[in-house]
Amino acid sequence: MHPPHPDPLPGGERGNRPLGEFGRITRFFKPLAAGFPGARGLRDDAAVFGVPEGRELVVTTDAMVAGVHFFPDDAPADIAAKLMRSNLSDLAAMGAEPLAYTLVTALPRGLDESWLEGFAAGLGEDQHQFGIALAGGDSVSTSGPITLSVTAFGLVPTGRALPRWGGRSGDRVFVTGSIGDAALGLEIAYGRLDIPDEQTRAHLLRRMRRPDPRTTVGPRLIGLASGAMDVSDGLVADLGHLCEESGCAALLHAAAVPLSDAARGAIDGDPVRLALAITGGDDYELLFTAPPAAREALETLSADCGVAIAEIGELRSGTPGEVSVLDAAGSLLPLTRRGWDHF
Structure with missing residues (x-):
């Protein structure tokens, strides 16, 4: 959890009068809806769109609160990216391709409009990169911290959405990309981890602020993965969630967990x-299970998408949700925590 900001963010006006609610929508958010006809130019109370034949909607919602999910003085474009990408990661974990999203902003009355400009610009950059557009939403004022929420819509072939509960004993456990960068970046941001090398620091902080949702990998796991989810609360905790839903236990080999060069250097x-x-969380990598026979296809997928996929463990019979973490010598690695829990 990040520390709350002690004071409201600085206020500001554009000229002699600040933009009102509809002025803000017109200036900052209407351009983000231009690429999605169902948004109707944000001129109506709701969006209207259909689903192509043979497809169904996947819907996910994530909220972020200043002082909990991001530092209040983070760059607004970075805040926008983390908000968008956490939702895109959820879509990818279900095998869905991005379609559209709605946005709710609860902002302090005195928030400078330059913050909104940077926030909207960050959303626009990610819309272009990931092929998604704004469909609508709501904006309100608050006397509390900045609170943001996105509901994202994706498309998946009918009946083919990837479940959490499909893992079976004997399946192997895989993860995309690298693990731990965000948790280490957070320690740097708090001042609890001293990393002299500026390049290492920059990489870890970037991964904390701007995760990389695996939108190209997720849809192609359909037919290969037996169970899937993304890593948000921490690798060990989220593997436990997947195992609990699948009625299995798991062995996780810590030495096989993929680490970036920056993370490896920081861990030392x-x-x-x-x-x-x-255990730190906020990786937003895909965690999934698949039978051993899928290894070759996963290697091909990894090469095609340019995203590393590592085998890190296996499911086994046992207490559902139990995850045993082994060190490089095969001994049980004691952990004081499994991951993040809001409550």
């Missing part, structure tokens, strides 16, 4: 930092 053999990396 420290078991406490390694434990932080695999």
